[in-house]
Amino acid sequence: MDTKALREKILDLAMRGKLVPQDPNDEPASELLKRIKAEKEELIKQKKIKRDKNETEIFRGDDNLHYEKFADGSLKMIEVPYEVPESWQWVRIRNIANIIAGGTPKTSVPEYYGGSIAWITPAEMGKKQKNMLFENPQRHITDLGLQKSSAQLVSKNSVVYSKRAPIGHINIVPFEYSTNQGCLSFESILVDSNFYYFEIKNVKADIENRASGTTFKEISATAFSDTLVILPPIAEQKRIVAVANELLAIVDKIESEQKDLKNLSTQLKKKVLDIAMQGKLVPQDPNDEPASVLLEKIRAEKQKLFEEGKLKKKDLEEITPVNAEDNAYYGKLPKTWSLTTLGNIGTWISGATPKKARKDYYQNGSIPWLKTGDLNDGYIHEIPDFITELALVETSVKIIPRNTVVIAMYGATIGKLGITTFETTSNQACCACLNVSEVDKNFLFYYLLSYRKQFIDSAFGGAQPNISKEKIVITPFVLPPVREQLRIIGSLTKFESIIHQFVQ
The missing domain is CATH 3.90.220.20 (DNA methylase specificity domains)
Structure with a gap:
């Protein structure tokens, strides 16, 4: 109301x-x-x-x-x-x-x-x-x-x-x-x-x-x-x-109750998200292909991309989860799940800002250029800024494909998320996960959402705290079987729909 x-x-x-x-x-x-x-x-x-x-x-x-x-x-x-x-x-x-x-x-x-x-x-x-x-x-x-x-x-x-x-x-x-x-x-x-x-x-x-x-x-x-x-x-x-x-x-009473309900819904969402990432939201199916097999497929896909010259050798290096052995939270995962890192499931890239003094990098540009302010914790359908083909060629900006999960790394927007619905580029404050073949983008989105507080708490710097791409790639990631990922997404989406009806 x-x-x-x-x-x-x-x-x-x-x-x-x-x-x-x-x-x-x-x-x-x-x-x-x-x-x-x-x-x-x-x-x-x-x-x-x-x-x-x-x-x-x-x-x-x-x-x-x-x-x-x-x-x-x-x-x-x-x-x-x-x-x-x-x-x-x-x-x-x-x-x-x-x-x-x-x-x-x-x-x-x-x-x-x-x-x-x-x-x-x-x-x-x-x-x-x-x-x-x-x-x-x-x-x-x-x-x-x-x-x-x-x-x-x-x-x-x-x-x-x-x-x-x-x-x-x-x-x-x-x-x-x-x-x-x-x-x-x-x-x-x-x-x-x-x-x-x-x-x-x-x-x-x-x-x-x-x-x-x-x-x-x-x-x-x-x-x-x-x-x-x-x-x-x-x-x-x-x-x-x-x-x-x-x-x-x-009206004041209604507003107060709405705020209480909104706070409660926020807490419920966090709790349900936490339960989901522990494998406790939906039942496991013994017929699902285990996550360990998915990791092998991801390794094979990365090797293929390396041989095609689309990845560097350093991108093939396995990253061991930090403190994984003594972390009780991750130690209670279902048997069909695997604990890995964000760096192991895809290739993470950050963008760049073409020189503002170069008008030919911006004027009449047709290539979308994403900034952290455009991240809306949902699907991104349009953004206001564009760069030119020349900027793409002469600077270190990179193309981010559609259906890619992007996370903010700087300042007050740390942890903000978005899923692209079009091909775009981004500035250096955004980090995108490419080449994710065995992880559903929506599951990755929900996982990063569940991890937002940890990202914010781990930020460093003075006037503008930030997390780095290096910190993102070593972040632990829980990987369920593909079919269970889809079941988890379905349950979370249904739950959010119900909560939305009550809050409205």
Whole structure:
């Protein structure tokens, strides 16, 4: 279930008047707006807020269209995003709230910091977006810091909004606070702050579209105040908040259970994969050709390739599994299985990166060039990068046939896997297994998947840890009979399908 889309749908319904029924006994928004205007006038008289010279009034005309009346008496027809119930009204944010900007006291003056006034920044807000309320502030300024800067004291239960870096972090602050210049505060006037927490989240795209700036986008206090929002009756605002919170709590629970289920499914997959690689997932068939015979066939195939000049003599060398004799895990394999190494079952190659300065190596290239970011732990159907025939001839890149298993060796992608569905090349961070005649590609894929943690744990290096091709070829590999490989693959595929249904 897409819980993000579900949350968005709940808010969308709420802001269209479709989440709770309208009550004809509610005071209509038009009357609420009159009371808000009167309250603002009183606050202006008390010098608690300044008069907004950009104040406008939105109304529906006799032609059923929406118009905006400006301070000079002029009218302009406006488009509203959607129709709302008759008892609602469209307003600008400036009509229903006092918008307060922030500031930063000089950091060079210690006396400005460490006081009792919470001082909120977008960076700290970013850590609190999972919750509606902004609690446990980490930074504070003093009364002196407030007086000596453009920071302002904001009433408790106001909505704080990040105006840049990034735009759109939002919380309700249940105590008096101040902010830096990266935030704006919505100090409500006779409207429900909790409702406008949801409404402002709902119009985030519109706010972002009206932001300006080159290095980074920013929404100014004026542009934020111009945001078109809906005004339902105050009683309905509270009903919407109650129902929305109830539904969103259910979505949170679903999401939590989905995460628990996903974690459980991941653990189950690892366990089943581990059981499969011990020969305990499917029963052995005494009629299967044993793996020891497969190894002989692999040796014979390698010898043939050597004689044809397709392999080097060093590729014929047998590699003994490291610590195989005292490894209890591998000592319990079925009798028809064999313990060998990845190097013994095929030829492992890594790729290269043609010089980026050589445009003729890349421009109009038609040969796919695989990177570790293209590995998706599944079949690879398309990749974005290509090189030219010239690059193939003049550099050390190598052709990787279709239906080849590829593993990532570098950095954060160590152990990522993919199976090619087309002929390709790769960069040096990828390692591919060629000439695998007696090992099913899907079984090799599952084995490498089961071994991923060991590969990651054995990585070495500083800024970008890696595993080498040399480390891969000496890695132990359990080889079942071919027919048992296919039975194991069938069981794993069926199990994954069942798990996928539950997780979805």
